Amino acid sequence: MSTSKAPERGHRRPRNAAYLLALLTSALLVACGGGEAEDTPTSTPVAGTSTAAPATPTVAATADGDPALTQSCENAQVGFAVRYPDGWATADGDAAEACRYFAPGPLGMPPDGGGRAPIEFARGADGYTELVETMVDSQTLQVLSEEPTEVAGHEATRFEVETSKMSGSDDSPAAPSSLREYRYVIATGGGALMAVAYGLPDADYEQNRRVLDAMVQTLELRSPGDWNVSLTQVVDKERGLPAGYEPVDVVPIPAEYHAPGFPDQAVRAVALEPLIRMLAAARDAGFDIRVRSSYRSYQVQVWTFQYWIDQLGEAEARRVSAPPGHSEHQLGTTADLTTQEVGWELSERLGDTEAGAWLTENAPRFGFALSYAEGTESTTGYKYEPWHWRYIGPDHAIAWAASGLTLVEYLERLPTQGAAG
Known part of the structure; x- marks a missing residue:
């Protein structure tokens, strides 16, 4: 000063x-x-x-x-x-x-x-x-x-x-x-x-x-x-995003990477190029992996969360959907991925496919981490989601994969939440 x-x-x-x-x-x-x-x-x-x-x-x-x-x-x-x-x-x-x-x-x-x-x-x-x-x-x-x-x-x-x-x-x-x-x-x-x-x-x-x-x-x-929040911002059931937060650099994902029937996909610019490189590499390996859901505004999450409450009741809805302001999708750096093999659905069956295995092995080198791994609901509060991948940068994603921790455990152990990403 x-x-x-x-x-x-x-x-x-x-x-x-x-x-x-x-x-x-x-x-x-x-x-x-x-x-x-x-x-x-x-x-x-x-x-x-x-x-x-x-x-x-x-x-x-x-x-x-x-x-x-x-x-x-x-x-x-x-x-x-x-x-x-x-x-x-x-x-x-x-x-x-x-x-x-x-x-x-x-x-x-x-x-x-x-x-x-x-x-x-x-x-x-x-x-x-x-x-x-x-x-x-x-x-x-x-x-x-x-x-x-x-x-x-x-x-x-x-x-x-x-x-x-x-x-x-x-x-x-x-x-x-x-x-x-x-x-x-x-x-x-x-x-x-x-x-x-x-x-x-x-x-x-x-x-x-x-x-x-x-x-x-x-x-x-x-x-x-x-202003954008950090790429390593912790977002979970207890720790949410600032009121009214909207990332400032959301850009469209090319239509060729959209799951059929799910247009208008978008992520932050910092995540777009790594996402495209990852999906292109998957295609080179023989796997047509596409985006079914990506950036969601606070208001869209209000509607999404209420939909699941109406369908499942609130207790069960909280196992599969985040309350508004607490969704990693609002960050603009998260993509839900799917394949034709699972009917372009968001299904746990993705984790049992070769495409799912390819993501587990390769996504970290492109900067993506799996937020809700199998057997971690007691820690994360969410059911297994082999489709939910969040961009945190290659260095952090590779370190996370080697740590054996859930993503939120890894992020909350960082010295700080970092500078705006």
Whole structure:
């Protein structure tokens, strides 16, 4: 993070007190987990199970004395990635927006919906200039320090402030009457990202300030529409994709590789060329393997999952289909493969054919891994699917094949989920 002074802000427009208070309240509610923003959960996670964060354990340091940030997190919807300390936890995109809350321990959901996490990242309710002006001009917020700076090449302002408890922000009995906060307000191309360390009771505020400074230095900002999740992203029944996630580079699969009666197949560009090479190699070996299902949007998965519930009942449907937001097909890197020998169906019989054996032996060298192998339902939660192949890249696919692990076991053992793919 550069410490050079950011460009001067434009002339401040005059505002009346009511407008300022409303704007400030809106900004605080987004930053602190309250309010009704469209991507804000109705309950706010905090460390542990109480409404107050536990004492902050000492964070490991680098040789230079800075906090050691060994884990990474990506929020494709808002458009940022950030690293955070070993031993800390963050929201995974299910109960709360991905990468929003960070705490030195498990994130819980308090029954009364109150509480805060020691560090939070959130999209601002208004643009960068408006948020900065509101904080500076407000009569209800005491600004202790203000410093223009830059973050990831974007204009930013670093504040330390003291706030009073406001209606709607946190009405739990344990909430303090005033709160010290260390904030970054960061311009993000017409919007703003807020990063906040809270002076919570029983937490090490000074350490959390240092952690936030270090995290902000690792911040990567992109437009939400320019973001793909990692090729090694874990997606299973518990860990889903960010709300509204759509890969940005989905391209059509040539019609010659479609199973009869199943047109309009598509995958991400990164997986297309390896998929075509694999299917062409299979044909050279005498096996006409084709794609019956590939990329599915969130909404298509809603319909797919509901279809199986209607056909089988919910308990059985969950063994053969993923809930919306938890399907590897939404990644755009997964293809369901079939052959004429099994009637172009998605059938366990594929695993007993020579074509199925060819896939098992050769798919990893093209970068594809079998997500739901035979005899692994107790681990994966899904029945055997010899047709379901996911692209993770040749290096990882070959290592996975040699590991003897299920795909999700292999992916969750990686040091991080990697950069966007």
